Each structure stands twice: as C-alpha cells, then as structure tokens.
Amino acid sequence: MNAATVPWIILFTPLIAAVVILFFGKYSKPFSAGVAIGAALICGFLSWWLFGQPDATVANSFSWLSLPGGFTIPIGVTVDHLSKVMLVVVNTIAPIVFIYSLGYMAHEEGYWRYFAGLSLFLFSMLGIVLADNFLMMFIFWELVGVSSYILIGHYYSKDSAADASKQAFLVNRIGDFGFMLGILTFWGLTGSVVFSEIFQKIPALETHGLYLAIACVLIFCGTVGKSAQLPLHVWLPNSMEGPTPVSSLLHAATMVAAGVYMLARFFPVLEHVPDARLVIAWVGGITCLAAGLMATQQNDIKRILAYSTISQLGYMVLGVGVAETWDVPMFHLFTHAFFKCLLFLCAGSVIVSMHHEQDIWKMGALKNKMPFTFLCTIAGTLALTGFGFGSFGFSGFYSKDLIILWALAKSPFLGWIAVLTAGLTAFYMFRLLIVVFLSIPRSEEAKKAHESPLIMVIPLILLALPAIGAGWPFIEHIFFKTTEPTDVPHIVHFALLAMFLGGAGLAWALYARAVKDPVFIPLFANRLYIDYLYTWIVKVFHDGLAWLAGWADRWIVDLFVAQIPSKLTWACGYVMRFLQIGNIQAYAFFFGAGVVGLIYLLIAR
C-alpha cells in the first residue's frame, strides 16, 4: 500500500460495488447490502490509514481527454490535508449510515436499487473530495446529483417523491449552469482547469479584478445549488421524501456540504477576491437566518432538520466569506456532519417506531419508550445548538461560535444575524425535542412506540460520541489549525449563552404542555412563500414560454418556412395551368409576344 495508489482504491471501490449490485443485487438482499457495506468499510479503513500518513501533498493524474493543440482535461487526485479530513468525515459516516440502513430498510422494497444508489453516491462524493481540477469536480458534482436523484426518488410510485427527485436534480442543474460558466471563465482567464495551476496564476490576474470576481461568483453558484443556499434552497426540504438514512448521509452530512468543501478547496483564489467573498458572506448570512426562521414553524420532523441543515450550511458559507482560513468553515462542516447525521438517524428511529408518521404533533412523550434515541437526540440537539460556555461545550459550540466570532470581526451586521440565528436554532431544536420526546403522547402510535432494533441503535451511539466531543480542542487540533479573531467584544459569549437559554426557555414555555402548535406565523410556516413564488414563475414564465414556442413552431415557423412556400408553389402551378390551353394559335401568340419582348429588351434599351 502506498499513498499514491490508495486514493484511487478509495475512489473506485464503491463504483465497483455499485456495478456489482446493479447486475447481481436483485437476486439476494444480504448480498447487495454486504457488498455496499464492505466497500464502505474498505474506504473507511483506507481513509484513516491515509490520514495517518505524513502530511505531504500527493498528486497524481493522467490525461482523460486531450486534443492535439494542447487542450487537456486531466483526471487526478490531490491528497492534502483538506481532502484527507474530508475523506475521514465521509468515509466514517458512510459505513455507519450503510449499517443503519440494514435496519431501516429491512422491510422496504427496491433493496438493491437503494444500496446501488448509495454506493454510486459514495463514489461520486469521493470523486469530489479527491478531484485535483475543476472539471473532474464538476463531473462528480453532476454524479452526486444523479445519485441523489435516484435515492430521493426511491419511493418513485409516490407523486411527492417523484416530484421531489426531479426538482432536486433540476435545481442543482441550475446551480451547475453557473458552475460550468465559472469553470469556462477561469479557463479563459488562466488557460487551465487544474487547481494548482490556477492558484499559481491568480496573483498575476489581480488587474482583472472584475472578471475574477464574476468568475468566483459563478463558481459559487455551484455551491448555492448543491449546498441549498438561498435562492436555490427549495429542493433540500423536499428531498426529505427519500428514505431517512439517505437524508442523513446525503442531505445533511456529506453531499450538501460538498459546496462548502469546494469553496475551501478553492480558498487560495477567494483570498485574493474580496468582492466575491462579500457576496458569499451575505448569501450565507441571509440563508442561515431565513432557514432558521422557516424551521421554527415546520411540523414534519425531517423538514425541521432539513431547514436546520440549510441554516447550518449558511453558517459554513458565511464562514468562507469572513474567515481567514478554510479551517473555520471546514471545522463546522466536520462537527455538523456528525451531529446532523446523528439527529437524522434519531429521527429515522422515531419514524420507524411511529410506523412512518413524521408529524411531530402526532408524537410526544417518547423519552421512556425510546431511551437511547432520546439520549442521542439530546446529544445531537446540544451539539447543534452550540451548548457550552467558557472552555467546555458540545462540538457545535466550538465550531459555530468560531464562525460567529469571525463574522463579528469582519462584518458586525452579519455577525449579529448569526448570533440571532443561534437563538432561533435553540428554539426550533428544543421545540422538536420537547414535542417529540417530552410533553404528552398525542396519538395511539406514540403510546405504543418502542425502541428501535440494535442495528439502528448502535450507529446512533457511534455517532453520539463525535457529536459530543468532535469539537474539543485536543481533537480539533488533529484536524484543523483554526485561529480566533482578536478584536471581538467579550460580550458575545454572554450573548450567545443568553440566546441559547432564551431560545430553549421560550420553547419550554410554549410547548411543554401543548397539544397542538400554539403559535402560527403564516410567513414562516409557508417558508416565506418562496416555493409558491417559484412554482408561479416556472408555470407562468418557463412553461408559458415553452407553450408559446410550441405554438410558434406550429403556426409561425412552419407556416412561413413550409406551408406558405408550398402553397405558393402550388398556386404558381395552378396559374400556369391556364396557359396550357392546347390551342396552337394561342401558343404562337405567346411565342410572338416573347420574341417581341426579347427584341425590345435587347435593342430598345
């Protein structure tokens, strides 16, 4: 084993698994699950091994497409600290979720399709992590899109799942549109698509500030799509139509974080383009607040978590915009991956024991019936809400506060938005916790709920540990070299604690005894009406335009290009027919008239 071949093994093992399952999976359920889990475990083991290797950048690539004249697109892997960290995150969580799926999907149909999709996803995700150039990243970017499409649409017979998978793919393609243009622009500017070559040429391009900023923002469009930032966030909550382990792995822990990972990979360029970072910071800040507001009024347990994911991704994107190094957003990505994955798996455990009921207002008082799930949810909630003070706290406390501190240092307004969102986070998470696990049972299912099987509980415990401790400084320093900004008022720490207590307290006051939601804010419950707006826009503009084009093609283009010429031809023939009268004198007259006309033309002029 050496550090040059291992990345390739990590990359292609899941693809081989996916192909094997595609061909042979339908014959045996355990076989397809075994192949997928085996591949994920190999990836996990090799990733940790690779992480233990010395921190030298390993890059090796070969040409995937090259033309005479010097145009080359390479496929290559970069193994540096950043990709190693991401490999560890992805390949630690993936096997856990795969194993959890054994329990969750045990009685579902389409078993092989599910595990083939998961393996394909893992392959694509690892491709993004290891990519050493923009185009390779784009290739795998699209592939995670399609694996997400397959997995969201797992219950394809349901209209809602079918629509959600389609929407997820299309919205991501809109983001990819910008991404592709960004790649083209960078290629136009630097003549290369390889990260290291672009980085070298950037200082020389400072005079092209505007183009550089446009290019960076275009690239950022990819993040906006994949990481569900405003205004392309609508697909992520709908993606909850997929099986819960999928929501956990793809739509919380790893795939949606790919956008942030891409920005981190691309950070050496962003450093030189403050304008683009400003845009990024604002998009992230607005997203984290807006999604937090929407989360407060959702009733579907998975949708609450989905909006929370969008909000946390907003924090990470904000971190890219304001922090000094990529370590800050990546640190939050790292801790978030564990605790959000944990929260989703807890939700999955609840959903299974509630016989696929997802409305939190049908749940309640599950704490004694599902003690492990309850404890793990508490761990996840405290991690997500960033509980802690001074020098001790849950993992989110370290990573999220760091982003907030940087935001305050760079842009106080965005910083206070982030602080406010922390309060919202505490509110909606404690709302979930209280309504689902405490208070009173609100349905028969809630009274008869029971703890999930061991194969689902063990992954919860495995994830609860990093959710609690992944942020502790001695662990953090293994993975990241973060720095705190210097000139931040100390009061922020108290403000954050107050936000936590305020949010949690308000949730307790409102929901501890509530039978149904005592608060109803239409604006938030209807997700700021953005979804309706998009539906309207698509219906009126895109479909309208398409209808108009279809009409024009039939009645205008076809009319002018085909019908009128054909009718004219026919009419000419019809008129000419009158000249063929079969009378020899008439023909002689025409002949004579022609001769006279010719002579006139030749002589008289």
Place this chain on the structure above:
Amino acid sequence: MSPLLALILLPIAGAVFGLAGFPARKAAITAAALNLVACVALLASYQFDQGGFQFLSSCPALPSLGISFTLGADGLSLGMLLLSTVVTLAAVCVARAPQNNVHWFYASLLFISAGAIGAFASVDAFFFYMFHELALIPTFLLIGIWGSGDRQAAAWKITVYLAFGSFVLLIGLIGLYLSMPVGARSFDMRAIAEHAQMGTLFAHDTVHSFSIFGFEYLSITHAQVVYLLLFLGFGVLVSLFPFHTWAPQAYASAPAPAAMLHAGVLKKFGLYGIIRLVTPIFPPHIASPFNTLLLVLLLGNILYVGLVTISQRKLDLMLGYSSVMHMGYIFLGLVAWNQIGLNGAAFMLIAHGLSIAALFALSGELRERTGTLDFGELGGLAKVVPTFGLLFGFAAMASIGLPGFANFAGELMVFFGAFSAGVPSRDSFFNNFQIATVIAVWGVVISAVYMLRAYRRIFMGPLVDRWKSLAEIAPLPKLCVAGLILLLLVVGFCPQLLLNLISPALIRP
C-alpha cells in the same frame, strides 16, 4: 475489391436475399451483424501511425467532370462507419416485422444503411452526395408506407424539405467546383482541400454587389456565396433552425428502426459534410462574417427548439425535437472553427447517434406495447417494467449529457471550443461566441427539464391501472439498447479511445 465496397454491398446483399425469398428478418440481421464485424475488422487493420485516407480504391466515373468513384476512409469516416453499422444492427434487431411487404421493409432499412455507409466511405464529393440521396428514398418509403399517425403528410414534408436542402447543397457543390481553376477541377475532396491549401481555390474571387437605387445593400464574394450555400444546404439536412419542422413529425411517424437510422446515422451526413468539406477549405476571413447569423440560427436550435421540446406532450415528438435541439450543440462546435470545437462536434455526432438510437428504440418498443406515447395516459410504468425503466433512465441521462456518458465529453469540448472562439484576447470578454456559449450551457438545464419530465410522467408516480399487465422489454431489444448504452459508457469513461481515432482527421491547417 475494396473492403469499403464490401461494406456497402453487404447490406444490399442482405436486402437482395430477403427480396429473393429468404426469411427477410434473418437475412437482414445476418447482413447487419456481418457488416459490423467487417467494420470492426477494418478498424483493426487501419494503420493509425500512418493516418489519412486508407483502403483507397478508385475508378473513373465521369473523367470529363473530374468525377470518379473513389472510396477511402480516415479516422473520422471509420468512426461514422462504426456508428452506422452499430445502429443498423440495433435497428434491424429492434424492428417489428410489419403486416405487409415484410421483405421490402427490411430491404428499405438495409438500403438506408448502405447509402449512409457509402456516403461516409466516399472521398469523391459527387458520390458522397449521391449516396445520401439514394438513402433518402427508402427513408421516405418507410415513413409513407409503414409509418403511423399522419404518415403521408410527414413523408411529404421530409421529402420536400430534404430535397430542397439537397438542391441548395448541390448548387453549392457546383459553385465550389467552378471556383477551381479550369483543367484542375475535381470532385475529389482531397483535391479540393489541396486547392484550398495551394491558394488556387477561389483564386479569382469576384464580388457580387446588389444595389437598389444606387444604394448597395449587399456585397458578397463568390467564395462567401458558396460557403453559405454549403452551410445552409447541409444545415437543412440536419434540421438547422428554422428549417427543422420536418424532423419531429417525421420521427414521430416513422417506424422505430427508420427513426433510429435517420436520426442516428443518416442525418449526421450534413454535419459530417460540413466537417469534411467545408471546414478544411474556407479560411476564417470568408467564414467569419456569417458567424453571428449562424450563431443566432443554432441558438434557435438550442434555446427555442429546447423550449418547444418542453412543451411537447408526446414522447415521440419530444424525442424528435430533442434531437433537433442537440444538433445546435454540434453546429456550435463547428462554427467555433477551432480544434476543440471541431473535435467536440465530431465526438457528439457519434455520441448523439448512439443515444438517440437507444431512445427511439425504447420509445418504439413502448408504443408497440401501449399503443400510445401520450404522457397523460402513461404513468408509473417502472413498477411493472423495471428493466424498461432502467434502460430508459440510462438513455435519458446519456442524452442530457450526464458525465460518464459520451455525450458529456462531446458537449464539454463544444463549450470549451465555443468559449475560446472569436477574438482570443483576454481583455475582450464576452464576445458573441461567449454569449452564445452562456446560452448554450443553459440548454443543458432545458434538456434536463424535458427529459426528467418525460421520465417522471412515464415511469414514475402511481401506476395507471390500464398498464398493470404490461409486458417487460423483450430480450433482443434489451440486448441492443444495453449494447448502445454500454458503448456510450465506454466512450464516456475513456473519450480518448474515440478521440485517438477521429482527432488526427480533424487537424486543420
């Protein structure tokens, strides 16, 4: 006998055997399979290190006009020949024998194949043109006799359109012929390219001016007229906007194998002709004044026809329009007039041929089973015909340019080629080529919209009761479509396999 002549004669022999009373289907499949084997053998014996036209054979046909029946193949023609033989085999395997005139049905399919192979193997522009014309006749017959829906109107329309396009093309060819010096005139494509290099083509270029009331409103050189005639003539044959309305109607009416052969192979004649005949001989200063015009037309293909595709309610019409739309990308690669774009266009010729053949094969199979391709009547079919759904999913993803399929590599090269076309200065961002590229990249979103919408309506959602006992795809069509998809995947994963073949033939001075 030249091996290329054998490639042309094999399908004809298959047709003759069928007409002579042998079982038509078996004769056709045998001939197509043998032809594929022969083509692969030809590919294997091509000397890559030598390059250029090989397997040359020539016999004079009309020496006084410089026309000779010359066959030969370089990497690009071999790629097209391979496409033709693969799609032919898939088409005759997928074909359902009709009620009447079975022998003529298969013979027509084989004649299309023979005509296409003849065109791609011709080095002489006259025979190149003639073979295509010959292949069109059985296409019209297949639509008119064995088609469905309003088949006669569709057959008439495609006849008139393509005859018009061919006519414009013929005038262009004659114009080209006349612009060579007297005594050295020839239809041999190599000789024409040589003339262009030596500077003896358009040596005495004349300016045609058109004026009204002394105001000169158009001034165009002879070379430019020829360029436009050739480009538009070929363009009509490839459904360049706004000369595209024949295509969807014809493909919707045509029997599935005929649609596969025409959309997948024969239609590529026009684009192949532009690559082969137009791009080597016209220097940019002749071509560039028309760039904006051509960009507008091809964006019509991508954007406007793309929207029209979205508005379709039937799978066959939608596929027909989508194939028209994808021609826009290939045109974009050609108009870019550089190595990357040219390679991308040639690459897409083959990728699109394979993917549209797979899609038409599947839609034909579906129509055989359900009798309708209306989105409103279908739904949830993946439940009863999962293999069908899987294959259609693969083919749809290939056609919308998902990475991993050949179409993606082609589109990528087209985009890079077009983006770097025009003025190569870094300061003049966003020239009209770059604006066109931006719009073309949006086309990728459009194609995802219509394909996923179709997939959603046909295969996803609740199963419609009517189709509860729908039969799964038969083994032979399944194998054919899977083979086409496998080829797309192989080329998509290793585009260099195909590029090594075609790109030496695309080096332009």
